Amino acid sequence: MAKEAMSAHGPRHVGAGAAAIESAWEGGGSPYAVSSKKLGMWLFIVSDAITFSALLVAYSYVRVASAAWPRPFESPSIVNATVMTGVLLSSSLTMVMAVRASKLGAVSSTFGWLFATAAGGILFDILHVREWLGLIHEGVRLFSNPWGTPLFGAAFFSLTGLHMTHVTIGVVYLIVVALGFRRSKFSAEDVEVSGLYWHFVDLVWMFIFPLVYLMSAKLG
């Protein structure tokens, strides 16, 4: 690449280094060796990770500072949340299988794995909404609850709500990609990029589950 740029621009440049830098700026080089779609998704994921981090740090701050933090999660809730974690982790595995199948050019198996992943997301949402309805029924509101620190509701619903939104958007995204891949509208790379998003949603839950559920559990 550097050599081509050198010869193309002739004697105007002195060093090979300058030519290599210029060719990268002209779009010739690929410093990360990934496509722009993939790089774009990675940059989005980093910024989204910072959003979630801000919420998680704020939540943890209030959690540690409050002596009267409610501990509403008894054994059934913890079992439910553990099952949700298992479902999400397994959907990440099926997503990896979808990416693998798409790279091998296996259209119908990619389609199947993507739908299995989306089904995992739907199951996760159903279990989570059930959990929410249970808490609302027990009297948890954004700024009040029957047990202690009033902020519990706002912290819990905003954090898990944002995550649930991500899961729901992910389910739609995966279904669109699955249908598009079958019609050859999307490539194996599009499947891989959607996989990045899905694994990220899984990753965020790996922090929400211990911080929100396990740190506010009432067990034994």
Added chain:
Amino acid sequence: MSATAEQAHQEGSKKLFMVVWVSLLVLTGTEVFLAYQNLELKLMLIILMTLSIIKASLIIAYFMHLRFERASLAWTLMPALVFVIVMMFMAFPDSVRLYEMTPE
């Protein structure tokens, strides 16, 4: 086609992904087990965060494939993310002070 098939084979076999998946489930199980031990809050927070960071790293490295990308991508994305998150913790010790100043 054969080139991409070979690539898919090299960069993560089914077996590797199964091993990562099982490790993630085992780590989750460990966290749930710890929750049943009723440990002290701050100790619990530190252990859970350590385990979660290990889980997140496994997901990023293998499921999100970052280990198999060119190193420049990881070096561009990760230090920035870690730096911003570390900065968020600047005022965090204040939460302990608030806790200790809470009237009984």
